[in-house]
Amino acid sequence: MTRKRLKSDLGWSTTDRIVVRGHDLVDLIGRTSLGDFAFLELKGRLPTKQESVVFNAVAVTLVEHGMTPSAIAARLTYFGAPESLQAAVAAGLLGMGSRFGGSIEEAARTLQEALASGGQDADLLDLARGVVATYQKTKQPIAGLGHPIHKPIDPRTPRLFQIAEENGLKGRHIELMQLISEEAGRAYRRELPVNATGAIGAILGELDIPWQVGRGIAVMARAIGLVAHIQEEAGEPLAAEIWNRVESEASEHNRRNE
């Protein structure tokens, strides 16, 4: 059997040098921010000033969402394994699946696939109508539209689109996302504004980041938030209280039913 060579373009080192994505790490330390370094890791080059602002804006939006199922799971895990902060963060990340991280992915994919199928000159309104019609057939909610809490609009969306525009990165992905929102509103006869997930999904396209990596952006950002939750949990623990409440309610139910 022929052997495939093992190689990676991300990082390697010699006795006196550490290279990341072709840059000497020592040259980057002190000059590159964490967000720009993440861009470098994913894209193989440092961002322009404009790309930096927009990419960091997207990442920042994804760090902290309060007491999510992920954050609660991380805290409960830390309760049982306080020696393994990394395991608590990992447990929290495991819940960033199809329901959460997946929704960014789907919004980005919908836009990227529609634009790729249509070609450079495709009429965006036609594409928007096509997307809405496809979702209507499957009876699935359209990825990136509406929000259970933030009504009538998700305040992050106009801010994210404004930043993209100010930095010359408001292009066809954002335009298509907005048209899908308008068309969906007409088709379903209710307001279906673009939510933060939809805005981020669109901006990933403007940054030429493939939709497959969309969930990864959420995962790397949320890892930061989960570390903060564990730090807070270490100081002011909630896990035992949550456990006690759930356990005693469930046990009482069974005792009564005997």
Place this chain on the structure above:
Amino acid sequence: MTRKRLKSDLGWSTTDRIVVRGHDLVDLIGRTSLGDFAFLELKGRLPTKQESVVFNAVAVTLVEHGMTPSAIAARLTYFGAPESLQAAVAAGLLGMGSRFGGSIEEAARTLQEALASGGQDADLLDLARGVVATYQKTKQPIAGLGHPIHKPIDPRTPRLFQIAEENGLKGRHIELMQLISEEAGRAYRRELPVNATGAIGAILGELDIPWQVGRGIAVMARAIGLVAHIQEEAGEPLAAEIWNRVESEASEHNRRNE
């Protein structure tokens, strides 16, 4: 039983507002970089310009270390569960335990505890000698000194200390780390320069970040690197090749021994 109130100072929201650490998220998006946002999450306030440079320098240093056990584990996990990018990243993070993430924690703890025990006016040379003596008794290698590959010095260390100094953040933690290196060199009669782990451990002290969070800084940074590894693995897979080599060598050994 009295109920403890569930609360978190990290994030919460209303219909028209999302608040993170007391800031309206919409005010931060576009103005705050990912690294500064991480600082806010951990410390409850935005960094000064100087703290920002130093904190980002530390975080950037921890993102990418090439083909580590963590990166290989993440790639093997992705091979089996390509539908769960988050699970592959989580698997990689799970290896950031006592051997890797733990070493930063230990370096930071050694310094913070020594300085706390000694008080404001403690003589740093005395503290350094005490630390070295304690390690000598337990026959453990001193956290933060020496490196198997980067010889004679770890190139990241002088750079990190330079940045700390340029930003007014070279204080007693860094000084103590350097004295420990000198004293250890004398005690063990060989060069034991401060490595990147030791430099970061010391700088965490200068940033007033408790050692318990040290591993968390490594975890949040490495999550970024692991997403990049999965992106690369998706395009140029190595996992099957690694698996085949390991599996066939192990099986051959058994077949021959029959």
Place this chain on the structure above:
Amino acid sequence: MTRKRLKSDLGWSTTDRIVVRGHDLVDLIGRTSLGDFAFLELKGRLPTKQESVVFNAVAVTLVEHGMTPSAIAARLTYFGAPESLQAAVAAGLLGMGSRFGGSIEEAARTLQEALASGGQDADLLDLARGVVATYQKTKQPIAGLGHPIHKPIDPRTPRLFQIAEENGLKGRHIELMQLISEEAGRAYRRELPVNATGAIGAILGELDIPWQVGRGIAVMARAIGLVAHIQEEAGEPLAAEIWNRVESEASEHNRRNE
């Protein structure tokens, strides 16, 4: 908002009693084997003698598959976090996704959905032809057929079917699986025997275990195997050797290309 009551039928306790699935745990300890207890957990009742033999046979088949990607990932994780055996096992389980655990699920689903759609009196040969035709259209390999290594047949399959038969549990799921194999062989003009995954997928149907739980059977069994791998790794470590080989080959590639 109305509150939904939190309850679970699995386990609960009082000061002097622990109840699992309606049984006093103390009555089960010493009388029930681990495999039968797993059956109880999943089905809500203890197995008959025949079901016990067949269920344990299925579970046993899934415990140990040698140096799989999962086992290697678990060992690499243990190397970095030897204080967290549970994290190493968890890392290994995370790779039991669509490629591995998922294939049992798919085989079981194919059979259960075909039989459900056809009704009690459906002709099995018609169903088998329908399944093969559906797969041919999507150009996907049929779940549960063929094996890259075990040729011409997977030795586990005849043994598993024999045990099912001896215990009165060879019914329409197994029959349909075998007909699919024959029809697929005709359609693709090569031998496509039922592999262990297909045999297990069929037997789950005979045991009336829904396909959605199929991956869970693999996960619970493999957890045992992974604990054994970590025990072996603790005594005779391989992780460092695997890491060194992969890392040095990848770094050499980069050094040469400079």
Place this chain on the structure above:
Amino acid sequence: MTRKRLKSDLGWSTTDRIVVRGHDLVDLIGRTSLGDFAFLELKGRLPTKQESVVFNAVAVTLVEHGMTPSAIAARLTYFGAPESLQAAVAAGLLGMGSRFGGSIEEAARTLQEALASGGQDADLLDLARGVVATYQKTKQPIAGLGHPIHKPIDPRTPRLFQIAEENGLKGRHIELMQLISEEAGRAYRRELPVNATGAIGAILGELDIPWQVGRGIAVMARAIGLVAHIQEEAGEPLAAEIWNRVESEASEHNRRNE
């Protein structure tokens, strides 16, 4: 650099054979129960009839503990990533750390180390007094004694010890555990009966299973319980309700404090 050979004694295969721990897997399928197979994996040989009863009794005791932090974390993870049953189970296992799985480990270690240090002829009462004195000095609770809920005694303990006795496996580890309980009762002037963790820790010693594997027994057993929790969660979801309660209480706290 010399290469270390990669090998494993657990499992390997050829085209027509699968070997686990030296046995042809096909010979084991249908004859060996899941619990006995786990014993084989860990010990390298099948259990005697007596060992089988005792080992299965221990494993069964560890499968299901109701709505533990682990079970809740697994359910919350499944809510976010329903496509990854394995990730939900893994998240649950990650909480089996020092607080839960670790306590079995510590009980087993205390006994095994005391007996090893004392030699074959050591007086058990002396050893028990030594153990209690050591714990008193560190002001830590003695591993394996007392229980917050099951009072005055943990009903699993007498049952487990009875089974060990009936099967000729009540030896010096169990005797020492019982003496520690008596001595501790005297030293602390309150009843400190052996709990299930202590009973299991002692029996592991009787089965000649090293304490380092103690946490692994808990992990493999609990993996079964967690699959059952995910199956129940899929049918009767609780995660959203738990999330909503925690999130709304935490958010309300913040809103009021503005």
